[in-house]
Amino acid sequence: MSNILTKAALPLAALVLGAGLAAAGTQLDPMGALAGRPAGSDPLDPMTAMRAKAEASDASAGNDEFGGLPDGAGAEETYYQCVACHSTEIIKQQRVSDHRWDELWTWMVEAQGMAEPDAGTKQTILTYLKQNFSSQR
Numbered sequence: 001m002s003n004i005l006t007k008a009a010l011p012l013a014a015l016v017l018g019a020g021l022a023a024a025g026t027q028l029d030p031m032g033a034l035a036g037r038p039a040g041s042d043p044l045d046p047m048t049a050m051r052a053k054a055e056a057s058d059a060s061a062g063n064d065e066f067g068g069l070p071d072g073a074g075a076e077e078t079y080y081q082c083v084a085c086h087s088t089e090i091i092k093q094q095r096v097s098d099h100r101w102d103e104l105w106t107w108m109v110e111a112q113g114m115a116e117p118d119a120g121t122k123q124t125i126l127t128y129l130k131q132n133f134s135s136q137r
C-alpha cells in the first residue's frame with residue numbers, strides 16, 4: 001500500500017517541482033530591470049511595458065511632495081493654491097494655450113469661488129502652469 005503511494009507520489013512531486021521551476025523561470029527576468037519592467041512582472045504580459053512606462057514617467061515628471069507636479073519655481077504655490085478643491089491630476093493632464101490658462105484661472109475664481117492670492121503669487125502660478133502644462137511649448 002505504502003509502496004503504491006510512493007510510486008504515485010514521486011512523479012507527482014517531480015511534476016509539481018517542474019511546474020514550480022517553470023513558473024520561476026518566467027519570474028527570473030534579468031533583462032527586466034534594463035527594460036524598465038518592475039521586478040517580478042511578467043515579461044510576456046503586453047501591459048507590462050505600458051505600466052512600466054507610466055510609472056517611469058510618473059517618477060521623472062513630478063515631485064511627490066507637491067502631488068506629482070514637476071519641480072520648478074511655482075510648483076509649491078500651485079500645489080497649495082489648487083489642491084484645496086481637487087487633485088493635481090486634473091492639472092497634470094492639461095496641455096492648453098497660455099490664453100486658456102488665463103481663462104481657466106478666471107473660471108476657477110468666478111465660477112468655483114477660488115480665493116485669489118496676491119498678484120505676485122498669481123503671476124508665479126500662471127507662469128508655472130503655462131511653462132509646464134502647455135500646448136505651445
Ligand code: HEC
Nearest residue numbers: 081082083084085086090091094104108112113114115125
Ligand atoms: C475653489 C475650488 C477650486 C480651486 C481652488 C481650484 N479649482 Fe480647478 N476646478 C474646480 C472645480 C469645481 C472644477 C471642475 C471639476 C469637475 O470637472 O468636476 C475644476 C476644474 C479644473 C480644471 C479642468 C478644467 C476643464 O477644462 O475641465 C483645471 C485644469 C483646473 N481646475 C485647474 C486648477 C488650477 C490650476 C488651480 C489652482 C490655480 C485650481 N484649479 C484651483 C475648483 C477649483
